Amino acid sequence: MIQRFSISPFDLTVFAVLAICALAVTGLAWRAGGTMGAADDLRFLYLTSDEQGRNHLFISGIAPDGTLIEPRALTDGSDGVWDFATAPGGKTVIYSALSSLGMGDLWALSLDTGQRSQLLACPEASCSNAQYAPDGRLLSYTLRNMSDYSSAFFSPPRLWILDTTTGETGFIFPDSQQLAFEGRWSPDGSRLSYISPDPAGLGVINLADGQTALYPNALGEAGVWHPQKNLLLTTNTWVEGTDYVTHILQIDVESDEVTDLSGETSLTNDSGPSYSPDGGWIAFRRKVLRGEQESRGKQIWIMRSDGSDARPLTADADVDYGTPSWSPDGRYLLTRRFPLLGPDIVPSLWLIDTQTDEVRMILEPADQPMWVKNNE
Template sequence: MLDKFDRYMLSVIGVIILMLGGLLVYGDQVGVHVIDTVPSDGATIGVATDIRITFDQAVDRESAQERFQLQPAIQGEFRWRGASTLIFRPDAPLQPNQRYEVRIEEGIRSITGRIMDEPFRFSFTTQPLSATVYYLTPAEASRQGLWAINPDGSDPRPIFTPEFGIFSYAPSPDGTQLAVTVLTENAASADIWLINADGNNVQQLTDCAPGVCGQAAWSPNRDLLAYAKQTVNEFGSLSPARVWLWDLATNETAPVFEDNQVLGFYPIWSPNGKILSFYDSNATAIRLIELDSGTVRLIETQLPERWSFSPFGDMLAYSDLRSNEGWYYPQLVWINLIGQPQRTPILENPEQDQEPIYSPDGQWIVFRRRLVDGGNNGSQLMLYNIVDKSLREITTDPDYTNSNVQWSPDSTRIIFQRYQLRTAEFIPEIWLYDINTEALQLLVSNATGAQWSNN
């Protein structure tokens, strides 16, 4: 005869058996879910982008592609990264200043037969293509101020001139703010300040004195600011730079790596904001870190010069050295960041080529070139067409050298800095080049550090 306790325990065991049975019968029917998207919901992005949806399990490709919708609708092609990440790549850049909505309909099947039983939506907005050119002036002065000018050369105007000058600056992706590196007296230290695009609402962000903070780089969705920080060591001198992150929502800041042997400067974000890169002089490499997973990759190069991501974030273009008859020359290289990395030269017939910069639409790479037998002539600017592999000269005057190339948001114009060689006067100028008309235009003299901004 069972007593009360025995009956209670039997009922508990029965419930557990029913639950286990339910798991056995229905456990494999747990639904499919979206766990990540690029762009993220609510992000503001450039017009050249792909759209990625990552599911929590491997799915049937056809069932996922059939249930993908983008409004307004555009033509494109589907690609896959593994069996769980769907990639939609538009055939052409998206429309500027446009809100897009992505809808994933229910009914997607996993390879084990599970079903996505609820639709998933997210949206993003593309940046406007109206642009302003910012620059620092006067170039020869020890204390420079930040100015702006329209791309047609009209309305040069002062924006922000602190007492001891500006070292560098970075416009935010949406063009509403700038992160400005402000110097103290005698350039003894520097901090990052935030200002509005018109120079108002000035706020000091970092407090690095007696050290130096600078080289600010905004994440594409404006939630993080990467920057280089140098502290003063026990001997009273500046230590090598390390890269830090500032969370603009919480105002918390910390080094990207706790290990103080991981050095870094010149932070650059991938277009989707998933990867932060910087040059690590200890490793003699470009260091890439996926912030979500913490995965680190080193791209070895002897040249700590500007590099760039393709608009879709699947390629990295950079400079490295090549050997030719016992001499070493810079060359352009790119590497595939998806799947098995493969490093290949960009150009079949290189000279002394440096600093490859992708256009926002992914059609061009602009770079600096000096001929191997060019003597003391200056660096000229070249355009490489990624589709047909043709080359176009932008500048040709050997008495001038050209640098600091920046693409306009719509990929139709380039601004750059140039100055004359073999002269006692060092007066840099900012020039503009139109891709379609091939016209060159002087924007402003006695200026440096020009950058585009969306506003």
């Protein structure tokens, strides 16, 4: 069921002031050890852990001949990387540096020079889930304040906006106590989706008039926007016979039309959808519950954006694959592969060629892969 709410124009004053501010994000591709940065290279970011269990950010890539470009570390030091995202144009990466006390600041790093700068200090708090608006003007992020009862990492989340030109910050909602996190911008920047803990669901706020809507969100995953349209992917779970199924839903946020892309009678648990750069295909994770394709872990599948022509790209019953990431040219998928049975339970990165169906490991250990968009 879809719930709608309204916010008065007066309550949006703070956001309106922030929305007129601008950010210019510039840079070029960074050459790693003289091997990174050719115009035809496909670059990607990923995390790997040090001996103390802290995650650090690395960059690598795929050369035109299909070979792996030598990885290069982008971060080091005592603070680990909690999460990261790229700016429009693929020239800058922003990440949350997580301290041992559960607090985190936001940092920006140039993929041209490798230089980094603190974008936002978050004393006595944790700032994470940073996402640039499509034109690079504003940045949404999740803030969790430390309290007398818990560290910042475990505190209630709230969604904020940062003006990266002036450093000013403000709430997205007029009620400063409204909980929300994992903000994601629509392709035209007119809307922002978010995870709502209470009431539970996937929320969407129209930034022009403040109207909000709440949609199903079974797994607590961030919403996934179509690259050119105001279509949003989410998931919902229900009982089908004796099975709990999870399907991918496509929501038209302008008409509220909801389409079950998994197929209404499909006995599957689907999650982690990702649109191809042209919006024509969706890669996703699928666990088939019955039949010949039944598996212990989730496999990587693709389907057309209307749900047709679904087919598997992997078939490893005792392996779980993570959310797939499309290369900018729409040919390759990157995913994390995690064995569910020992003895070597180590996460690794696997490259899938959607044209040839070739699947191969490229890095180990590694996790959370994300392609870097080509310079625009």
